[in-house]
Amino acid sequence: MRDTASPFEFDGPIPLDRMIDRRQETDMIKTWTREGRLVALVAPRRYGKTSLIRKIAADGKQDGLVVVTADLFEVASLSDLVLRLERAWTQHTPDALRAAASKILATARTGVSITGAGFAVALADRPTADPVPALHTLLELPAQLAQREGGRILIVLDEFKSVAGVAGAEELICQHVWRHRDAVSYLFSGGMPNMLSSMSHDGEPISGRRVETLRLDRLPTAELHEVIKERFATQGRDVTSVLDRLVTMGEGHPQRTMLLAHLLWLEVRTGARATSDHLEAAATAALRQIDPEARATMSGLTVGQRKVLRAVAEYGTPMAARALRTLGLPKTTAQKATPHLVAAGLIEDTDQGWRVIDPLLARWIRTNYGTRA
Known part of the structure; x- marks a missing residue:
């Protein structure tokens, strides 16, 4: 009988102790994050972007870096974007920051919460509610936490290209990204090198010299x-x-x-x-x-x-x-x-x-x- 306990993981993110190489990429992203750079992580599907992000988040717990990852794949609307960001904070806010984050969100009174009922309930009560105030609240949250608690926060927007299909979303995100870059770092992850090409600040594209782009290569x-x-x-x-x-x-x-x-x-x-x-x-x-x-x-x-x-x-x-x-x-x-x-x-x-x-x-x-x- 063959032994089926294979040591090769191929379905989903790789356990951190099983990652092959990627040491240089990890160090580069962490350096850019500490320097407050905007980072674009680009690679085809199944190249290990998610595993690399998880590695950076795990290292961040020891380095004092808070990493919040939002999955934006096929995000459909501004309301959907609010739900994705709210879910990200619910899943990734460290225990030491949960009380402060909850207080900030409650004070905003936009229906967003990382404990219990959240924006989905607010939408159920008022289906025509404007999601923009809630979106501003979530985009302001990392800067407010960084100012109140100290330390740097890294926001990872995975599958960011999907945001281009939501009218007004890129402009709103860019406003906050550019204003908060002294305290908050951002990593835009996806499979397309030009995923940031339509984002601009004061009419100028933020890509090019304003963004550090890291392309994952094949394994050596x-x-x-x-x-x-x-x-x-x-x-x-x-x-x-x-x-x-x-x-x-x-x-x-x-x-x-x-x-x-x-x-x-x-x-x-x-x-x-x-x-x-x-x-x-x-x-x-x-x-x-x-x-x-x-x-x-x-x-x-x-x-x-x-x-x-x-x-x-x-x-x-x-x-x-x-x-x-x-x-x-x-x-x-x-x-x-x-x-x-x-x-x-x-x-x-x-x-x-x-x-x-x-x-x-x-x-x-x-x-x-x-x-x-």
Whole structure:
């Protein structure tokens, strides 16, 4: 019987003691936070943004830094934004600050609370209530707490790009962010490099020199080799003969590499040596696992975008002559579709050329729709 107690986490944020690398990124963000900089944390999905934020929050408890993280994914309205920020303070306000925060919110009389009934109840009583006063109250809260209690507070606005779809939200947030930067630091997290492009202060964009941008890269090969080999060895498994191929297959993608390592672990018995057959079985299992997601991704694209994605997966460029000819892809369509796929976090142009960001999606495309021998 195979031992299924895999040491490879791939589903959700990584436990802090299992994070691979990211020491430099953590130190940079903490330094910028202490200096009161605005920080944009940019990375594709499953690159470990949430895990890194959790690491900074955990370190902050020892360094005297309060970290409040709000998940803004698909935020729909100003009222929804109020509820997301209220929930963030409810979940992340440290015990030492809860009494002070509750008093500040109660004094404002806008229906916001981090204990018991909150803004949702206020909306139930008055569905047409204006959410702007409540939003101002929550955006003022970190500065008031910092002034009253001392210390710096870091506000993390995760999946910030969603805010662009809510009229007036970016302007309100920017007013408070810019006014409070001496006492409060802000980290905007998301998958799009231009997520702050529409935010401005006094008519000037806050991006560029006003924001420090940190892009999470793929994990380094040497670190992955060391960690995977060490974890396989914990129960006498030997992965040496396929380790290079495993790491190459994962292309440094944090979540996908851990998923492949986990599936390979399930194939190899305790005390046994991993073989090429084991690795191929793990790769096949990975493609089965991502199949629903891959089909949903393809279905959400236009015909031209799907063809460009296939061209990059198979030919390494959206403009390869053979890809254009084989896939019936007009060059003008490829030129229009490519920026959309970049913005959607599906492909990227690197120093080594174009590639699909998700290596398993690329492998799935080649397996199911390959046009090359």
